[in-house]
Every structure is written in structure tokens, then in C-alpha cells.
Amino acid sequence: MRIGVIGAGAVGGTLAALLASAGHEVEVTARGAQLDAIRAGGLRLDGGWGEHLARLTANATLAETPELVVLATKAQDAATALAANATRIGSTPILVVQNGLGGLRVAHEEAPDSPLLGGLALFAASYLEPGHVTVTAALPVIVGAGPGADRAQLESLAAVLAEAVPIEVTDDITGAQWTKLLINHVNALPAITGLSVQEVVADRGLRRIMTASMRETVRIARRIGVRFGRVQGVSGSLLGLVGALPLVLGQQFPRLLARRMGAVPNPGSTLQSIRRGQLTEIDYLNGAVVAAAAEHGLTAPVNAAIVALVHEVERAGTFLSPTEVASRIIL
Structure with missing residues (x-):
């Protein structure tokens, strides 16, 4: 599957590296030194899920239209990042993996035509230096249906993600x-x-x-x-x-x-x-x-x-x- 990961920090970088290692075609967006490092030598992931060197396509904004978008920016950057990638996102399903509350609401406002899933990264990861992320606690990602997504879409996309990282499906993403x-x-x-x-x-x-x-x-x-x-x-x-x-x-x-x-x-x-x-x-x-x-x-x-x-x-x-x-x- 073609997957676009918006935000290649600790969480986004972990997911991008694992998805690429599972055989998916992954493009990430990044900025500054992180973008330069990924372009030059790939993204190195180590720690709880072993060592991976993911050779990823990396750009400031998505260059290709993906089949799934993973939004993993900091919460305060979500609206700007979605707006910057709007032409590539279109009506593509979006998995919003962010801390706090309100991520699904912001994504729905910026991408109203996209089915949305909420994701909670329970794993702990540290962005140690540009191009290098370490997983310090290898725990699952919880996913649940948000605006515009039905149970079939949830299960289908959860199965894709489960090829790369442990997944738990919830019927109440807000409570989670x-x-x-x-x-x-x-x-x-x-x-x-x-x-x-x-x-x-x-x-x-x-x-x-x-x-x-x-x-x-x-x-x-x-x-x-x-x-x-x-x-x-x-x-x-x-x-x-x-x-x-x-x-x-x-x-x-x-x-x-x-x-x-x-x-x-x-x-x-x-x-x-x-x-x-x-x-x-x-x-x-x-x-x-x-x-x-x-x-x-x-x-x-x-x-x-x-x-x-x-x-x-x-x-x-x-x-x-x-x-x-x-x-x-x-x-």
C-alpha cells in the first residue's frame, strides 16, 4: 500500500520505518535536519522492535497521492500540515495519531471528505538525533473509527497496520x-x-x-x-x-x-x-x-x-x- 506519513518525528518515524519494513511504499514529510538526514541516509530505528534502516521517500510535503495518510505531527501543527498537503490527500483515509484531544475534530475540519481513524500510540519512542529514532517501550497502537469511517474501513486499515505494529481496535476512541x-x-x-x-x-x-x-x-x-x-x-x-x-x-x-x-x-x-x-x-x-x-x-x-x-x-x-x-x- 502507498502510505504517506505526515510528520516523521518519534511516533511518525517509528510507524514509517516499521511500515516500510513490512513492505509498504512509504513517503514521509519532514523539515530541516530530519528531512536532510532521511534523504541522505534513510531513517534508522532501533530499540524495542529491533533495528531497521528504512530508505524512505522524504519531502517537505507529499509528492504522491497515498492510499492511506498517517498524521503524526504535534497537535499544534496538525491543521497547518493538513492544509499544506490538501491537494495530495483529497478524500484519502487519514489515521490521526496524536496525543491529547481534538485531533479528529481538526482533521475533519481540514479534510472533510476523508474517512478518519483515531490512533493512540502506546509505544514510547525518542527522536535522538536527525535520522535516528529509538523505541524504549514496544507497545501497541489503539485505533478506532472517527468521522466518516465505518467498521469495515476500520478493520481493513487496522489489518494493514497490524502487518507492521501490534494493533488494538476499540469501539470508543474518545474514551480511550x-x-x-x-x-x-x-x-x-x-x-x-x-x-x-x-x-x-x-x-x-x-x-x-x-x-x-x-x-x-x-x-x-x-x-x-x-x-x-x-x-x-x-x-x-x-x-x-x-x-x-x-x-x-x-x-x-x-x-x-x-x-x-x-x-x-x-x-x-x-x-x-x-x-x-x-x-x-x-x-x-x-x-x-x-x-x-x-x-x-x-x-x-x-x-x-x-x-x-x-x-x-x-x-x-x-x-x-x-x-x-x-x-x-x-x-
Whole structure:
């Protein structure tokens, strides 16, 4: 199948390399040093799914019309990327693989004629240097039908993707996105402090803040009628406990997530963006909780404070100490 991957960063690069290794004809879009590196020497993938050197067609925008588009840009870049590739996309099905909420809505606005699938990359990958991506946790991709896609299209495209990467199909992509959003709360505090997820969770004060942001998210989601889907063994009933328990007990949840990551320090995608001097997705992660609360006349003060600190680090380029973070986020 001809597959166009828009955005060849950690997630898009992983999917592109694996799809190419499975025999598909893959074209990727990239920018700057990443584009130059892929053109010159291919895309090297190593880690959890073995070593692959994918010789990919790489351009700033798609040069060919694909049979499937994988949108794997940062959430804030999605609309611009889809608009730039609109003539090649046409009515081609699009798999939107992004963190946070709202990706399917944006894709539907920019490509209203395309059937859409939502995708959640559960695997962890790091974009180490131009042309090189490492998979640190080899986990599945969850896919579900979005606007314009029926069950037959979902199963057909899921079968194609399953040739390259483990796939789980869900009947409720929105519920799964909310659960993944909650899991992704591990990303913000590393971006503020420069520490790995494991180091953040090991710090008592930071772990308490992370737990508070998760508890606040669960409580808001429940009030606005969200039903959490099961993701990575995390069920709605477990998240219900996170929302109900006092902080001292709820801290077992981030501890569980950190243990699952293993011993290799995991920086999280938001810290990776900070280190590359790029704007982060924080407005689509913890910021999505703040926005969802506001739409229903509610507030999310813990998540709002975290978003503000990530933006501060983006502007200043200086990380904050755990003590300073604890002094500025009042629980």
C-alpha cells in the first residue's frame, strides 16, 4: 500500500520505518535536519522492535497521492500540515495519531471528505538525533473509527497496520483518548524540571502534584460525562479510584506507570520538545483538561498551573527545581 506519513518525528518515524519494513511504499514529510538526514541516509530505528534502516521517500510535503495518510505531527501543527498537503490527500483515509484531544475534530475540519481513524500510540519512542529514532517501550497502537469511517474501513486499515505494529481496535476512541490523556499527565512535570518521568515520580513533592493533576482530571471528566476506555491495562474503575482516593493513596497510580517504563530514563514527549527548542503540546494535554472544564463552567486549577509553568519554561529556557515547582502549585 502507498502510505504517506505526515510528520516523521518519534511516533511518525517509528510507524514509517516499521511500515516500510513490512513492505509498504512509504513517503514521509519532514523539515530541516530530519528531512536532510532521511534523504541522505534513510531513517534508522532501533530499540524495542529491533533495528531497521528504512530508505524512505522524504519531502517537505507529499509528492504522491497515498492510499492511506498517517498524521503524526504535534497537535499544534496538525491543521497547518493538513492544509499544506490538501491537494495530495483529497478524500484519502487519514489515521490521526496524536496525543491529547481534538485531533479528529481538526482533521475533519481540514479534510472533510476523508474517512478518519483515531490512533493512540502506546509505544514510547525518542527522536535522538536527525535520522535516528529509538523505541524504549514496544507497545501497541489503539485505533478506532472517527468521522466518516465505518467498521469495515476500520478493520481493513487496522489489518494493514497490524502487518507492521501490534494493533488494538476499540469501539470508543474518545474514551480511550481520555484515558491516554490521563496517562500522558506524566509528561508535564519532566518538561518543567528537566527530570525523567521516573525521577519525577520518585520525588515526593512532584509525585503529589502529578497525582493531584490526575485526580482533578478524573473528577472533571466524570462531571462532563466522559467514560474512560481501557488503555494499557488502565480501566475506568481504576481511574475512578484515582479520582476518589486521597492524594496519599492515589500516588500509587503514577508509581505504577513509572514502574512499567522500566529502568531506562523516559523523558516524555513534552521534555523532548523543550530540549529541541520546540513549542510543546501542553495545551492539548493538561491544557485540554482546562479547556474541557471551562466549556462546562468548571475550573481545573492544578492543571492550569502546570500548563502555565510549562509555557514559562518554553519562554525562559530554564528548568525549575522540584522545590520551586512545589512552592508555585498550591494543592
